[in-house]
Amino acid sequence: MPEMPEVETVRRTLAPHLTGRRVRRVELLRPSQIRHPDPDTFVAALEGRRFAAPGRRGKYLLLHLDGGGMLVSHLRMSGRLFVVDPRVPRERHTHVVFHLDDGAELRYQDMRTFGGFHLVDADGRGLPPGLKGLGPEVLDAGWSADYLSACLGGGVDGDAHPRRPRRTAIKALLLDQTIVAGLGNIYVDETLFRAGVHPARPAGAVTPAEAAGIVAASRDVVSEAVAANGTTFSLYFDGEGRRGDYYSQLRVFGRRGEPCFCCGTPIVKARVAGRGTHFCPACQT
DNA sequence: CAGGTAGCCTGTTAGC
DNA sequence: TGCTAACAGGCTACCT
Numbered sequence: 519m520p521e522m523p524e525v526e527t528v529r530r531t532l533a534p535h536l537t538g539r540r541v542r543r544v545e546l547l548r549p550s551q552i553r554h555p556d557p558d559t560f561v562a563a564l565e566g567r568r569f570a571a572p573g574r575r576g577k578y579l580l581l582h583l584d585g586g587g588m589l590v591s592h593l594r595m596s597g598r599l600f601v602v603d604p605r606v607p608r609e610r611h612t613h614v615v616f617h618l619d620d621g622a623e624l625r626y627q628d629m630r631t632f633g634g635f636h637l638v639d640a641d642g643r644g645l646p647p648g649l650k651g652l653g654p655e656v657l658d659a660g661w662s663a664d665y666l667s668a669c670l671g672g673g674v675d676g677d678a679h680p681r682r683p684r685r686t687a688i689k690a691l692l693l694d695q696t697i698v699a700g701l702g703n704i705y706v707d708e709t710l711f712r713a714g715v716h717p718a719r720p721a722g723a724v725t726p727a728e729a730a731g732i733v734a735a736s737r738d739v740v741s742e743a744v745a746a747n748g749t750t751f752s753l754y755f756d757g758e759g760r761r762g763d764y765y766s767q768l769r770v771f772g773r774r775g776e777p778c779f780c781c782g783t784p785i786v787k788a789r790v791a792g793r794g795t796h797f798c799p800a801c802q803t
Numbered sequence: 804c805a806g807g808t809a810g811c812c813t814g815t816t817a818g819c
Numbered sequence: 820t821g822c823t824a825a826c827a828g829g830c831t832a833c834c835t
Contacts, residue, residue: 520829577829594829595812611813630812632829648830686806695830703828792808793828 520593522577522656522700523743524754524762528599529574531757532624535601536569536581540619548613551626551634554644560637564589564616576652576699586640590649591626597633599626600757652699656740661698663730669697670721670729683722690791691721692732701736704749704771707796709736711770716802717790742767770796 520528541564549557567587573580579599581589591599604623608615614635616624626635638644654660669691672683684691691697692706701709710717712735715728724732743749748762755761769779774787778798786799 592829595827596814628812629814630828632811682805684805690806693829794826 520577520597520748520754521702521705522574523705523740523746523764524748524756525574525577525579525593525700526744527748527762528593528757529572529579531760532579532581532599532601533572535622535757536618536624537571538568539622540568541565541616542619543617545615545617546613547615548631551613551628551631552637553634553646554636560635563637563639575649576655576695577702578646578649588638590636590638590646592633592646592648593628594630594632594634596630597626597628598755599624600755600759601625602759648695651696653695653697654699656698656700656736657744661733661736663726663733666698666729666733667726670724672722683720685720685722687718687791688715688721688724688732689717689793689795692736693791693793698736700740703793703795704768705736705739705743707771708739708769711797711802712739714802717795717797718788719803770798772796 544561544564546552546557546561552560555563568584570582570584573582577592579591579593581591583589591597593599601622601624604621608625609627611629612625612627613631614626618624636644636646654665670684671681689706689710692701692709693703707717709732713728713731715724715732743764746762746764746767747756747760748754749764749768750761770785773785773796775784777783778785778801780798781800783798783800785796787794787796789795
């Protein structure tokens with residue numbers, strides 16, 4: 519469930535503990551979490567390397583290495599990456615332990631084992647496939663009303679190459695990381711609520727004005743969530759083991775049956791784009 | 804090509 | 820009360 523604000527919080531909290539630290543030893547308790555290259559090569563190539571300042575792209579954590587290359591991690595549903603004193607007992611589902619040269623441990627824990635690591639070399643070999651085709655970052659200028667309008671299909675007046683209006687639900691489009699990078703189930707629901715757009719509306723039926731509202735709402739929601747260190751709904755915590763504080767600011771997600779903050783209508787939970795989806799049936803059309 | 808969905812996985816919750 | 824089935828969801832692979 520970590521989305522952009524959670525991954526960004528992990529990046530920021532890991533940075534002071536990782537930057538400049540050398541990997542003394544890698545302990546693979548569950549080698550299958552290593553997606554590339556094979557586990558033995560992974561360990562051999564990483565031991566002795568030094569971390570530079572960590573970065574992020576979409577929901578991918580980019581642990582850059584001095585001298586080029588990087589360790590890429592995606593937490594997927596239940597992955598946790600954090601630095602602790604080695605005396606702290608290892609929790610269940612701890613799959614990888616990176617021993618650092620200051621004695622601390624960078625631990626990877628993942629109950630559902632969906633997440634994992636790619637070791638990318640200095641020439642860019644080994645990049646996870648999903649990292650290549652990402653759309654603009656949700657907080658970057660590339661995520662604009664014009665850009666989203668173009669993605670909705672239908673074209674605009676004077677468009678040289680108008681495309682057929684897309685029939686997929688607007689929610690499915692916003693979850694597509696090749697359209698915009700960083701949004702997930704929670705923040706898409708929050709975004710569409712603030713924009714007053716029903717999640718199941720065909721993307722092609724979203725007006726340019728609504729598209730502008732969606733982009734603005736996504737910016738607001740995500741930047742507020744970043745400021746609050748993300749949302750801890752059930753599983754997430756940051757690089758120092760702390761929970762996120764955005765939970766209390768959620769307006770629809772997890773509020774099934776509770777009154778809409780705008781009109782009092784009970785919040786509905788339904789299945790849209792294959793996901794549990796929360797919305798106000800009165801405010802969102 | 805666009806769009807829908809199964810599968811990955813295990814802890815939690817809903818329902819009988 | 821105790822068991823089982825459904826659910827949670829980011830992403831890929833596969834099917835239509």
